[in-house]
Each structure stands twice: as structure tokens, then as C-alpha cells.
Amino acid sequence: xxASISVIGLGRLGATQAACFAALGHDVIGxxxxxxxxxxxxxxxxxxxxxxxxALITEQLAAGRLHFSTDAAVAGSRADIHFLxxxxxxxxxxxxxDTDQLTAATAALAPHLRPRGLVVGKSTAPPGxxxxxxSMIRRNAPPGTEPELVWNPEFLREGxxxxxxxxxxxxxxxxxxxxVSSEQRLRALYGLATRRSFFVTDYRTAELVKQAxxxxxxxxxxxxxxxAELCEQNGADVTMVSDALGADPRIGRxxxxxxxxxxxxxxxxxxxxxxSVAHEAGAYxxxxxxxxxxxTNSARRDHAVARAxxxxxxxxxxxxxxxxxxxxxxxxxxxxxxxxxxxxQLVDLGWEVRVYDPYVTAQRVPSxxxxxxxxxxxxxxxxxxxxxxxxxxxxxxxxxxLGDVVGARRLLTVASRPELDRWRAAGWECIILGASATPHxxxxxxxxxxxxxxxxLPEHQ
Numbered sequence: 001x002x003a004s005i006s007v008i009g010l011g012r013l014g015a016t017q018a019a020c021f022a023a024l025g026h027d028v029i030g031x032x033x034x035x036x037x038x039x040x041x042x043x044x045x046x047x048x049x050x051x052x053x054x055a056l057i058t059e060q061l062a063a064g065r066l067h068f069s070t071d072a073a074v075a076g077s078r079a080d081i082h083f084l085x086x087x088x089x090x091x092x093x094x095x096x097x098d099t100d101q102l103t104a105a106t107a108a109l110a111p112h113l114r115p116r117g118l119v120v121g122k123s124t125a126p127p128g129x130x131x132x133x134x135s136m137i138r139r140n141a142p143p144g145t146e147p148e149l150v151w152n153p154e155f156l157r158e159g160x161x162x163x164x165x166x167x168x169x170x171x172x173x174x175x176x177x178x179x180v181s182s183e184q185r186l187r188a189l190y191g192l193a194t195r196r197s198f199f200v201t202d203y204r205t206a207e208l209v210k211q212a213x214x215x216x217x218x219x220x221x222x223x224x225x226x227x228a229e230l231c232e233q234n235g236a237d238v239t240m241v242s243d244a245l246g247a248d249p250r251i252g253r254x255x256x257x258x259x260x261x262x263x264x265x266x267x268x269x270x271x272x273x274x275x276s277v278a279h280e281a282g283a284y285x286x287x288x289x290x291x292x293x294x295x296t297n298s299a300r301r302d303h304a305v306a307r308a309x310x311x312x313x314x315x316x317x318x319x320x321x322x323x324x325x326x327x328x329x330x331x332x333x334x335x336x337x338x339x340x341x342x343x344x345q346l347v348d349l350g351w352e353v354r355v356y357d358p359y360v361t362a363q364r365v366p367s368x369x370x371x372x373x374x375x376x377x378x379x380x381x382x383x384x385x386x387x388x389x390x391x392x393x394x395x396x397x398x399x400x401x402l403g404d405v406v407g408a409r410r411l412l413t414v415a416s417r418p419e420l421d422r423w424r425a426a427g428w429e430c431i432i433l434g435a436s437a438t439p440h441x442x443x444x445x446x447x448x449x450x451x452x453x454x455x456x457l458p459e460h461q
Contacts, residue, residue: 001188002026006075006082008105010037010068012161012265012333013122013154014085015046016053018068020165022060024191029067031075041068049332049359052162072105076112081189084109085122085154090269095276097269099125106133110140110147117147118185122154124210124270126277130203134176148179150186151203153210158264159330170197174206211277214270215290220255221262222293225300228258228415228434238434239415257416258434260304260342260389261297263327265335268297301338304389304433305345308412311385311431312351318384318407319352323376324392325360325368332359334367339389343370354379357392382407389414389433399426 003026007018010032018030032038037047044058060066069075075082086105091098102123109119119137121130134149141147151174156164171190175182183200199209224242231238238258246253262268271290278287308320327337334340344367346353353370356379365372373379376397380386383406388394399422403409409427413420415434423430 001191003081003189004079005029005189006031006079006109008032008072008075008082008084008109009086009101009123010034010041010047011085011087012048012050012158013156014083015041015048015057016050016156016161016165017083017085017122017154019053019056019060019066020162022063022066023056023166025065026189027065027079028060029069029075029078031069031072033070035070038068038070049330050161051159051330056162072108073112076109076114076117080114080116081118081120081185082109082113083120083122083152088123088125088269090272095272097124097126097273099123099129102129103133103136106136107140110137111142113137113141113145113147115145116181117141117145118182119147119149120186121149121151124153124266124273125207126211126273127204127207130174130176130207134203148176148182150175150179150182151206152186153206155210155213158333159328170199172199172201172206172209174201174203176203208277211270211274214267215274215293217255218262218267218271218297219289219293221259221267222296224256224258225261226296229303231434237415242416257391257414259300259391259414259416260338260433261300263336263338264333268336297338300433301341301345304342304387304412305349307431307433308342308346308385308387309349311410311412316350316352319354319382320346320385320387321380321383321406322353322355322370322387322389323357323379323394324388324390325355325357325365326390326392329391329393330359332357332361334360334365339387340365340368342387342389343368346370354381354383356380358395376402377405380405384408385410385412387412388417391416399423399428403427 005021005026005028007014007030010030014030018028022028040047044054044061046053046057084102084105086101088097088099088102102125130149130151137147137149153172173183173186227241228238242256245251246256271294275287275290322343325337325339326332326334343353343355347369354373355370356373356376380402386406388411403426410429411423412431415432420430
């Protein structure tokens, strides 16, 4: 079924959704109030980095299936199905989700809806939001149009958003009992009529699904980071613990890589929002559990700074290089990026910190107080310590080549990096979060060179 679609809000979610719906053969118009963003998209450039997205936008513009505008009236007059994809950031108190943009976008769209217009909420919002917006739409839509509203939370992952959008692992639809045609229209739109992971439920359940999913991932990440701290104290290997845990089908290996905590535009704000919802509902056990995850997450950043300081000593001398500051690989998203916090703490301690990230430009780092360098070599020149604390991948650079640039071959990194043996072979001292600085126990027959401990026991034990 070919449909006429509008996507309201052209941030990371909306721009990706618009391009992907066009790629599926639909006629799509994307709408945003930011004229510069709209113009960039018309020129085939997304306002952020997402692998494959610029090429997809350019392709769909050329095919005539994708258009962009700043006018919600145009969206209402051209489309029958409208996706609300505007941001719902944390409120000014830092807790609940702020739905002001969502309300404004709905109010701007409603008077222009065509008969049987279908509005689909994609934004992450607290329970009760869909009911409120449906009432607003019904009040403000033209007489006789009888619009419907479905809540359809998104589950796109930055770095793989295009693939996630074109082939979602599940689709959740929250329906109003009176909106009888919505389910079939969206099944036809997605082309997933027989998909087993198609969940049809009520508004409030659908609204909670996204926050619950992100909060669970935050709990899982925080748990393995707490285990990593225990591993450091006991000479255990957190990567082996993660692998063994992940082999259990009840647990799974995903999100069990220890590091310096979660960040980005979704997990932190959704955890805060769900804590707020839980407190309001009297679900204090859930609130306490998530608050503990928050505390663990913050502590991992402080711990990384402490490990760096223990290596470098109390007196700053020579620069520190940080490779990768976005909150995860294959993105330029610095929202609540844990590595930025680490960088700023090191700067506060008096260290000169140089940063390199392949997708982050100087215009995108107002929150980071360190210098952004154009190349890995420039960031690492004379460095007394190199920090590689995320999932970022270094391409075209080898430990051997960097060893000729730095002032000291010392690397502070996370236990999950697969290429640590190569760094050691190139003469680097590897300080690993989640592994103790010295072996918990040593077999006298197997010497462990200073600074080369991986946290693994000798193979014959």
C-alpha cells in the first residue's frame, strides 16, 4: 500500500523515519520549524551523522518521494498519516519528560487534518499523553474529519537507525477503543501483517514500553559496571564474566560490556522520566532500583578519572589524549556523553586534554572544555596517557604508529576492546577498567610482566 505520510519533527528520529518511509515507496513530507535544518535536508544533508542516512535522503529526493517543509498546514493538506517525532527532553527540573514541543506540534497540525486523518505518536512520552493529545486533536480538527490517534513508540538505535527503521524488530501500537481502523492501516503501512513481534495494546501500555525498555538497558549496563568494580578489587576478568553470563539465554550478551556508563539522548532522560512516573504512581521499588542505576552510572565516570590520576600522579605534566567522545561509536551525539564528563574532570584537575572524534566537529562540543584536534596523531602528540573509553573504532591508525607519536605508551581503556593484545605487543601498558592493576594471584611458573595483566588467569589453571 502506498501512503501519503508526513513526519513532524526532523531530528534524529524524524529525519530517519521520513527517509525510510520514502524508501519503502511512500510519498513523504517532513516538517520542522527550523528553516536551516529543512534547507540542509533539501540539500541531502542530515543535521547529524547517521551511517547511510545522507545517501538515503539524496536517493529519495531524486526519486521524488521525499519532500521537506516548515509549514504544518502543508503536511495536513498533503498527507493522510502523520507521524509526531518531536523531542521530549527532560523538563527544567530534570525529571519528567517535557511534552511542550509535542503539544505544540499537535496543535499546529490538527486544524489542517483531512477526513480520516491518522496521527501517530512516535515521541517518548509519559502515560496519559496520548489520551490528552487525542482529545486536543478531536477538538481542533475540522468538523466531520474524525481523526484517529495511535501511539507507536520508536526503538531506533543510533549508529544503526536506518536498518532498524527499515526492518524493525518489533512494532507496538497503542490504540483508542473507538479508533477501529487504525490497526489495519498501520499494519498495511509497515507491511508486517503476519509479523509475530507486532504488539497491539492500549495507549498507556504503549507509552510505557519505550521507557521500560531503555530503563532495563540502563539497569543491565549499570549492573555489569558494578560487577566490573568488583572484578578490579578481586583480580577477576569482567569480560569473561560477561561472556559467561551472556551465554545464559535468560540473560543474553547484549549490553553487558563494561565501560564508563550509558549516555546519549534516550537512556538518561528516559530513566529520569520513569523514576518520576514511578514516584507519582507510588511504585517506590522501581524508583529506588533506577536511582541506584543512576548512581552507579555517575560513579563510573569518577572511577575512570581516578584510574587516570593514579597512573599519571598528582602533578600534571604533558597532555592526555582522548580518542572518541560521542556517547557511542558511529554517531556524533554528545548528549550526556560520559566521556565528555571525564574530559572535563581531567581539565579541572589541571591536565591539558586533547580530543579526537571522527564525527564530531568543533561546533558540536560546547559542553567539552578540551581542545578538539583534527587527527588522531595531533591529539596523541606527546601524550602521557591515551584514553580509549568507548566503543569507538580507530581506522587507519595502528598502536605501532601511535607509539612513535606519544610521550608514553600508556592506554587507559575498557575491558571489552578486542584488540588489546595488539596494543601490548606494540609495547603499550594497558590499564583496563574492570581489571585489577596486578594479578589477584600469580602462578610462580607463569611470569606476568609488570603492566601487562589482563585480568585473566593463566590458561592452564
